[in-house]
Amino acid sequence: MRNRIVKTISLLLVSFMFLSLLPFSGAAADRFNLDGQVLSNEYLAISVDPEFGCYTIGTTGGNPDINTDNNKKMLYGYPDTGTSYTTVVINGNVNIYGNGGFTQSPEFNTSSGNNISVASYGNIVVKQILQIVQNNSTNRKDVVEIKYEIKNTGTSPATIGTRIMLDTMLGDNDHAPFRIPDIGAVTTQTEFTGNNIPQYWQAFDSLTDPKVVAQGSFLRSSANKPDKVQFTNWSNVFNTAWNCPVNTGSANGDSAVTVTWNEKALAAGETRTYTTHYGLSELVQDVRPPLAISLYGDSTIYVENGQYSPNPINITAYLQNIGNGNATNAYARIECSGNLTLSEGQPNRFDLGTVAPGEVIQSSWSVIIGHVLQETSATITVIVGADGLEEKSLSKQIITPVIPIETDIASIKITVGTVKMRYKDTYELRTIIYPRETTDTVVFASSDEKVVTVDDKGVLTSVGRGFATITATTSDGTRSDTCEVEVFYAWWQWLIAILLFGWIWY
Secondary structure (H helix, E strand, C coil): CHHHHHHHHHHHHHHHHHHHHCCCHHHHHCCCEEECCEEECCCEEEEECCCCCCEEEEECCCCCCCCCCCCCECECCCCCCCCCEEEEEECCEEEECCCCCCCEEEEEECCCCEEEEEEEECCEEEEEEEEEECCCCCCCCCEEEEEEEEEECCCCCEEEEEEEEECECECCECCCCEEECCCEEECECEEEEHHHCCCEEEEECCCCCCCCEEEEECCCCCCCCCCEEEEEEHHHHHHCCCCCCCCCCCECCCEEEEEEEEEEEECCCCEEEEEEEEEECCCEEECCCCEEEEEECCCECEEECCEEECCCEEEEEEEEECCCCCEEEEEEEEEECCCEEECCCCCCEEEEEEECCCCEEEEEEEEEECCCCCCEEEEEEEEEECCCCCCEEEEEEEEECCCCCCCCCCEEEECCCEEEEECCCEEECCEEEECCCCCCCEEEEECCCCCEEECCCCEEEECCCEEEEEEEEECCCCCEEEEEEEEECCHHHHHHHHHCCHHHCC
16 A cells, blocks of 8 residues: 555656646747847847947747747847837937947846946936737737837926837848738838828848848837837948938838837926837738738737727738639638727628739738727628638637726726718717716717718717817716717718719709
């Protein structure tokens, strides 16, 4: 009996030791390794120059769903630094972050997976925080948050501008091409400003046969959105640290991305944060011939200042004909479930016509995240097909958290943050008042009734092109919420307005 007990205990100890050696992906993702100036986890790594604070990024294990992106470059030179840098403009003076030394030299923290440094320019203190964080798209810690906290410690205002420049290189391709939602492939110098800035972007080692795929986010946070982004030639922006124009239509060649916040006053004592993200991209795809399909978009939604962010989200599908013949009458359509709905005016189906062998066509949709009362996982499915071909589909789950409500503070929420409407259309806003047993009613108002009007039930009517803000206020006047509305012309409305002289009566 004693021998049996001893054997049992021995087996249990051996089993425990064996299991302890097995990899556990959740724990591994939270473990960070430091090797000289390189901080890494199981997916990617960031290298930071200890003297100047400039950085570069590469993969370790890469996307665990594929084996073609292990130990690859994502920015030029990895693990050597020097070609990606950040510009800080202070009262018109252009500074390259780190070139003038530090008040806190770059220091790694393997517990939080970051590198922090601080540089001072007179009364302006700039903190650089480079951190491996959770990726909205993959739900893994495989993206680098590139963040600058700039504080005015003086007694008078200062004017601050910032530009983050990334020298993109995917694998061995230093001329990495890009893809942009609603635009498609971008291989020539292109600039976006204001509301035209895309939510995210992708870089590839190859558009037709990608082995390494990266993704950047411009609008992950609604706070302090950039004013301008460029997909451009690296040499141009490397040698011109501020206000570098693009030569629209010229080939990017050695490609780079810049993210710019224009010069703006920073009050005495004020701190402003500038953030962008760059890391791995998800790769949800079905490459069985003749039609290959891949699907991209955020998988996780965050709550920021009582609102969902990002909202709406972009869902993009790429259809490629990898067969030998034309795919005629090809199409792509989207199906949303649960709290997910298409933005106003968005068709759920795109007719793509004839897709030639090797041709790639992009379809993008804007999807609104509706309010939920408990954490919800809803499904988006994209279906593609063509004449004589069997339909195929890809799905992704979108996780929506609950917006926390302080139980002792009453509040009102409009369930969407933005609405896009076609001219002469209607849309009904929905609001939620807490606590639910309140007797308060809601009063709606439009900032520009020449663009959109709103009735007492929250029904919007678009009456002119442009932008307006709708405010919902409780009847006691103590609580309110807003949403932004954009009114646009459909193509046939432009036809009426221009070709048929419709402005006289339309």
